[in-house]
Amino acid sequence: MPPSLPRLARVAIAGCAAVSVLTAADTRKPVTEWLARPSEAARIARVEAGLAPVTLPGAEPQHLSLQRWMELYAVPGLSVAVFEKNALVWAKTYGVKQAGGSEPVTVDTLFQAASISKPVTALAAMRYVEQGKWSLDANINDTLVSWKVPDNEYTKEQKVTLRRLLSHSAGLTVHGFPGYAVSEARPTVQQILDGAKPTNTAAVRVDLVPGTKTRYSGGGTTVVQLMMMDQLKKPFPQIMKEAVLAPLGLKHSSYEQPLPPALAAQAASATRGNGKSIDGKWHVYPEMAAAGLWTTPSDLARIAIEVSKARAGTSKRVVSQAMAKQMLTKQSERFGIGFQLEDGSDRFGHGGSNEGFRAMLVAFADSGSGMALMSNSDNGSFLIERVAASIAAEYGWKSFSSELQESPMMTADLLGRLKGADAVLAWYEARRRDGPADGLSPAVLNQFGYGLLSAGKVPEAVKVFEANVRFYPEDANAYDSLGEAFLAAGRNAEAILHYKKSLELDPKNTHAVKVLERLGARH
Structure with a gap:
């Protein structure tokens, strides 16, 4: 079966020879850039020059430009944002919105955030916990109306709760979702949860005692989506806009699936590992809470900044200090509420992998620093990890460790x-x-x-x-x-x-x- 990894997803091997890749002309130069201060330009240049070289067994290391790495991995576009002391300090883009196209990626180009949708969903859910709309630790079936988590021998004593769903410890199945071609019929959320046609994934069911094991479950986050819709009686994109996106002033973010025409015009097209665009430009994800966010690295940076500020008690536009601290406290083996956490560190974030898109959000709560990177390619993880490692080295984020370097x-x-x-x-x-x-x-x-x-x-x-x-x-x-x-x-x-x-x-x-x-x- 294909690999199922949290940050590194399937890649396709490009069909080009070494000589043609390593001697070809650079791809389209970056055309848009935002700087908080002129001094950041030098830091960006050092990030671009500091990419780890090609290190092959028995050969001398070869340093490539970022544009050459994009060619090697057949990545059409990349967008990056970096923040320090709870403020965005630079954003820069590379390449084009669609494979073979000429329209450049800009800082306002939308990408699918994929699983980074989950911690943003958690922020909205926690906002309403604080408003008394629902409980963090009650049986989720007490708040589900249009569908219930089927009880079985695993739920006799321990129950599926919101805390467990958002920390991937509720015992639910279905790791992730492939989405649907734009021309395909799309299921309702209830059909997704039951695995009923036209759903393309299995039914979401409890097959471990809740609270006993950490197991990543996009299916569990989809249960949260339905609960929020049942309780608030609104479409999920509207819920997310009112709870998180609008309060933070995120003008280039939406959970709408499919995207309305005005936003679709601003979006990058998804790309297979072989460098070809996906038919219809991208897949549609009715599993919005788990995979449906369209956004930019700058908007992701603003979300992480808000979480760090809330934890420090300097902002409460979405959640309180107490709730932010709880979200960044380990609830299961690798997760707080929504966010992945790093042992012995103030690091939090999440990775994202949808068909033809890859993304990464890394933040450090104590310093209010971090980065967000997004690409429109199945091969994007390798490129993102390499760029992220160079950013972390330039900014001295010692607790950041790349999963790919020299692996x-x-x-x-x-x-x-x-x-x-x-x-x-x-x-x-x-x-x-x-x-x-x-x-x-x-x-x-x-x-x-x-x-x-x-x-x-x-x-x-x-x-x-x-x-x-x-x-x-x-x-x-x-x-x-x-x-x-x-x-x-x-x-x-x-x-x-x-x-x-x-x-x-x-x-x-x-x-x-x-x-x-x-x-x-x-x-």
Whole structure:
């Protein structure tokens, strides 16, 4: 199955050769920029010059410009905002709104924030908790009207509550949502929660005792969306505008799905990992609370600034100091209320991954500093992480650590882009043989293989997944992924064999069951 990671999503391997990428002319230069003071220009220049180099095994490091990195990853556009001492200090944009287009990204260009929608939803929900509209710790079914969370053996003693839903500890299923093509029928929120047609995800159900385990659930946030609509009797975009967006003066943000024409004209188009635009420009997300926010990095920065100021007791435009402190206090393994938190640090934020969009929000509550980065590409995570690491180094944010720098996933990705799949497999095998193999896991080649599939390089993907099975013969997901590659190659008999092997290793692999049933194979 495809990788499911909190900040790093699937990428496709670009089909360009190393020479053409590393010697090509720069992409369109940045054309818009906002500075709080002239001195920031020098800091921006150092950020752009400080990007970590290409570091391939056995080769000298190669420094690339930000524009060259965008070419390498086939990222059409990037937008960045940085804030310090609870004030926006600069914003800058790179590239174009649509792959192959000429209209530049500006500081007012809207991107899908994806899962960063969740902590903003949490802000609105907490505002109404303080107004006495609903409880943070009561059974959520007490406030749901048009639909109820089905009770079962897991909810006999512990209940699904708003606190648990917003801290991903309510025991609910459905990690995330793929959205819907603009031409597709879209389900109601109730249909989404029941997995009923035309919904493209499973039913949202409790399958862990609430409060006992942290497990990320966009499904749980969708329950919150319905509860807020039931109680306030308003469309969700209106609720969010009244509770958060308007009080903070966010003029370039909306939860409207689909976007109205006036806002759609300001939006960037989503881009596949192979550099091609998504049909219809983007997907539509009726799961608005979990994935529906359209915004800019500057507006995301203003949201984070407000949270830091509320925690410090210097603002209460959305929530009080006490509530802000509670939101930034760990409620489960990795989460406060809505926000991801960093152990031993004042860092809070969230990542975002929708079809064709990637985003990151990082903030430091004590200093009121941080950054927001947004891109219109499935490959955006790699670029965003690299730029974010350079920003953090320039501003001295020591508690920021990039998940990608020098990681095996980064090495595999760059090797694949610059030298091809055979070079990746040779490097991987040598590293396993020579050891220590820190960071190596089935997920590394699984991610790389799905990138090849996304780029239409099916024979190479089959070769990579076959190697993954050889390296990890007891990993159920490796067989599942190889089965998918064989399907893409039209080799159904081999696909069936590998899906059956995956199911043998993991009898709970419902994906394998569904594929085997679709293929008419007994299991």
